[in-house]
Amino acid sequence: MSVAIENFVKAIYKNDKQDGNDTKPGNIAKKLGISNAAATDMAKSLANKNLINYEKYKALELTEEGEKLALKVIRKHRLWEAFLHKTFDMSLHEIHKEAELLEHETSDFLADKISTYLGNPKFDPHGDPIPNANGEITTKDTSITLSKTKEGNAYIISRLMSDDKEFFDFCAIHGLKYGNTVIVEKQFVKNKMTQISINNNTILLNEDFTKIIYVNEKK
Amino acid sequence: MSVAIENFVKAIYKNDKQDGNDTKPGNIAKKLGISNAAATDMAKSLANKNLINYEKYKALELTEEGEKLALKVIRKHRLWEAFLHKTFDMSLHEIHKEAELLEHETSDFLADKISTYLGNPKFDPHGDPIPNANGEITTKDTSITLSKTKEGNAYIISRLMSDDKEFFDFCAIHGLKYGNTVIVEKQFVKNKMTQISINNNTILLNEDFTKIIYVNEKK
DNA sequence: AAAAATATTTAAGGATACTTAAATTTTAAT
DNA sequence: ATTAAAATTTAAGTATCCTTAAATATTTTT
Numbered sequence: 116m117s118v119a120i121e122n123f124v125k126a127i128y129k130n131d132k133q134d135g136n137d138t139k140p141g142n143i144a145k146k147l148g149i150s151n152a153a154a155t156d157m158a159k160s161l162a163n164k165n166l167i168n169y170e171k172y173k174a175l176e177l178t179e180e181g182e183k184l185a186l187k188v189i190r191k192h193r194l195w196e197a198f199l200h201k202t203f204d205m206s207l208h209e210i211h212k213e214a215e216l217l218e219h220e221t222s223d224f225l226a227d228k229i230s231t232y233l234g235n236p237k238f239d240p241h242g243d244p245i246p247n248a249n250g251e252i253t254t255k256d257t258s259i260t261l262s263k264t265k266e267g268n269a270y271i272i273s274r275l276m277s278d279d280k281e282f283f284d285f286c287a288i289h290g291l292k293y294g295n296t297v298i299v300e301k302q303f304v305k306n307k308m309t310q311i312s313i314n315n316n317t318i319l320l321n322e323d324f325t326k327i328i329y330v331n332e333k334k
Numbered sequence: 335m336s337v338a339i340e341n342f343v344k345a346i347y348k349n350d351k352q353d354g355n356d357t358k359p360g361n362i363a364k365k366l367g368i369s370n371a372a373a374t375d376m377a378k379s380l381a382n383k384n385l386i387n388y389e390k391y392k393a394l395e396l397t398e399e400g401e402k403l404a405l406k407v408i409r410k411h412r413l414w415e416a417f418l419h420k421t422f423d424m425s426l427h428e429i430h431k432e433a434e435l436l437e438h439e440t441s442d443f444l445a446d447k448i449s450t451y452l453g454n455p456k457f458d459p460h461g462d463p464i465p466n467a468n469g470e471i472t473t474k475d476t477s478i479t480l481s482k483t484k485e486g487n488a489y490i491i492s493r494l495m496s497d498d499k500e501f502f503d504f505c506a507i508h509g510l511k512y513g514n515t516v517i518v519e520k521q522f523v524k525n526k527m528t529q530i531s532i533n534n535n536t537i538l539l540n541e542d543f544t545k546i547i548y549v550n551e552k553k
Numbered sequence: 554a555a556a557a558a559t560a561t562t563t564a565a566g567g568a569t570a571c572t573t574a575a576a577t578t579t580t581a582a583t
Numbered sequence: 584a585t586t587a588a589a590a591t592t593t594a595a596g597t598a599t600c601c602t603t604a605a606a607t608a609t610t611t612t613t
Binding site (some may be wrong): 155 | 587590591592593596
Binding site (some may be wrong): 390 | 559560563571
């Protein structure tokens, strides 16, 4: 499948299963940086290939085949991220950029080699789950966003759900990293801000960030 | 630049500097598996982009810029080959296939990371020279093809110049590998065959193979 | 040097993945 | 329930990279 098609099914999958956005053409178009008209065109074309179900004016739905393709691409993306992070010590933003390109030119054979080499990891360095070779993905996620944590508790960062360089740079500077511990000092409910302590520093995060940082309570 | 363009300049470079074929559109078309007409079209388009000099009915010539691009792609290809061979122990044929895809989606930044990781190697597992980040390539090659060796002498394999799976499979089976030693037992000049000994086995190679296996005399 | 063979170019056209602008449908507001 | 706003679709068109078939130029043979 072409790069455009792979990115299209990936965008549908992510909107649907991850970001909780709807999957109408306009939303997919925005995510991919193409016009609405182009998204409608692609939707028809993918329906012909039996990758999605398309009804005019309705949200786009992946078929079983379409979801399989999306999961394959996501698998390759996240395996590359894990690999580049480990092998070349590249930043969260860098690995995302490179993986975004490599994912489309990676054979299933090579993906399996990378996976084996890494010990078949279940999560990438952002904490995103890596589908296995059969397209099975760990979805049972008990973690919550920082915005929903309780004052006084300690949490372990489980996921940094973003593609944004500024966010990753911020995280790198302040030690917000997969596996690290944060203490929630105060929830400013009205202002939708959260005050946390990490590495003995206090920082105040607004909703933009507390909604994409996932954590598990530390016991 | 697009995949098609990168492959086009690469094909010109290889025909010209490596395989000693001429670089008229027809020859490039054959190498790339496209029609002659498509090659002519591309030639005009690349000339517009100042990647080649194009005169009707003449051989295609890379401009300085075009050669730079070709060397960049070749660098990425050969770095990937070296990397995949070392890290995942993949065969000569497999690394070629994968590198053929990855080469177009690899940033200069990542290429340099791979190079550093490998200790900035000058040759890939086929013995092909790897251009450095400035596009400089080791061309002073003192090696000769097996077809030109002398009876009774011992040689070290320095290069297996091919993209062909059958050839690589043959090499793998018989221990014909970069760095290994062969003894030339007999040259059948008339029949253009060469009898060699490797790992205490005697094998007889015809010209198809002796012209793409390069060696250096062992002292 | 002319004829035959070969290679290259031109011409016309197709598929893919986009664009903008206009028309249509859906959704939200009053 | 209309109307206004927003989103989606259709229509027309573009760029890239390919195709086959026909025209033209070059090269080889005699």
